[in-house]
Amino acid sequence: MxxxxxxxxxxxxxxxxxxxxxxxxxxxxxxxxxxxxxxxxxEPRWPRATDFGLRALDIAHLDESDPDLPQAVREFFAADSRVRExxxxxxxxxxxxxxxxxxxxxxxxxxxxxxxxxxxxxxxxxxxxxxxxxxxxxxxxxxxxxxxxxxxxxxxx
Incomplete structure (x- = not known):
């Protein structure tokens, strides 16, 4: 590593x-x-995809910067960023x-x-x-x- x-x-x-x-x-x-x-x-608790009505497979290969992401996915990525920051x-x-x-x-x-x-x-x-x-x-x-x-x-x- x-x-x-x-x-x-x-x-x-x-x-x-x-x-x-x-x-x-x-x-x-x-x-x-x-x-x-x-x-x-x-360490803060990481968001789970299920907290946003998603499955891990729904977000695994998505690009955070894509402006056309569904609202739930954008909210998941925002929660993920809050943990990292x-x-x-x-x-x-x-x-x-x-x-x-x-x-x-x-x-x-x-x-x-x-x-x-x-x-x-x-x-x-x-x-x-x-x-x-x-x-x-x-x-x-x-x-x-x-x-x-x-x-x-x-x-x-």
Missing amino acids: SWDMVLVSESDLGDSEYHFNATSMEPVKNAMAALRMTVPVA WSPESPAGIPSYKIGGTNDNWLVTPEEVRRALAAYDSADQLAREEAVGGVPGWEGWISFLRTAAEHGGFRVE
Whole structure:
């Protein structure tokens, strides 16, 4: 499995993407948890096709951007987007389910990123060394997060 973190808004400051594979994600995810950059938050409930009077087969191959979709399908896609874009009202960091779990096009909001960076920046040197020691690419990841905080956050694809 792999994850592409993609800035919501383009940046002229460097790459607009950061890539993880299964090997590189685990130590980053663990370091972020140890530094309280991620927070345990329950994943929102995904809409079910049946909630909209549909079957999964009815929507499996449809294009969300098609303007001629039936109303029930448009409502299903809107509910699906709300789940992907949901954020706690006052996030304490990045919800842990958005990092290193699925790559369901989660939106990690600028506020979630700023809170994660505040946790990182406020950690004492020893805590940082213990959590991050030997994590490949950590400084690049932090740089990406700092850019994402100012460019609409990022999507986890």
